[in-house]
């Protein structure tokens with residue numbers, strides 16, 4: 477990447493066995509962060525509105541021994557449900573963000589397109605587009621406006637892998653106009669919301685990160701690791717930072 481590479485001595489999105497698709501424990505990820513010489517690691521697990529594992533996950537993270545020079549942060553990853561920016565996380569988890577007993581941030585994910593009546597899967601969106609009921613611009617508008625609303629609702633968010641949904645629905649981040657990027661950047665800056673440059677999803681790319689960095693958005697590196705061996709391993713993002 478030629479522009480706007482964030483520091484790669486942090487990993488701001490690491491999953492543990494509290495996520496059913498991840499294989500390493502909180503402690504194994506923590507030890508991997510030490511081996512990789514990281515300064516920061518954000519321990520994150522998937523939630524839905526019905527999830528009950530967040531207190532146990534936070535307790536496991538808080539039981540880790542302090543290590544000089546390594547800051548351990550927490551979060552929950554939740555999808556944006558609909559065009560109003562509803563977030564698929566337990567209300568009490570969202571209410572506790574940033575409090576002493578709560579997670580630090582909610583990582584907002586575009587795992588589906590946030591539709592007018594709930595999440596739309598890629599196959600649904602592709603069908604609507606084939607039928608002429610939805611344009612590429614409509615999809616971008618839904619994703620961006622729902623993201624901005626979810627950021628404002630959450631108060632303490634981080635964007636997990638912005639625009640990762642677009643290639644799955646026949647679009648790309650190149651379809652997001654500069655003015656739309658700038659409007660979203662204003663919301664991100666006003667709310668102090670960091671944005672991941674996500675190694676696993678390889679997004680957002682240089683155009684978006686360059687524009688957002690220039691606008692004052694805080695960019696953070698993340699691997700979205702689901703196993704300890706991937707913690708802090710940046711092949712795409714590179715070793716600069």
Ligand SMILES: [Zn+2]
Pocket residue numbers: 553585587636637
């Ligand atoms: Zn995700």
Ligand SMILES: [Zn+2]
Pocket residue numbers: 489491553700
């Ligand atoms: Zn993730």
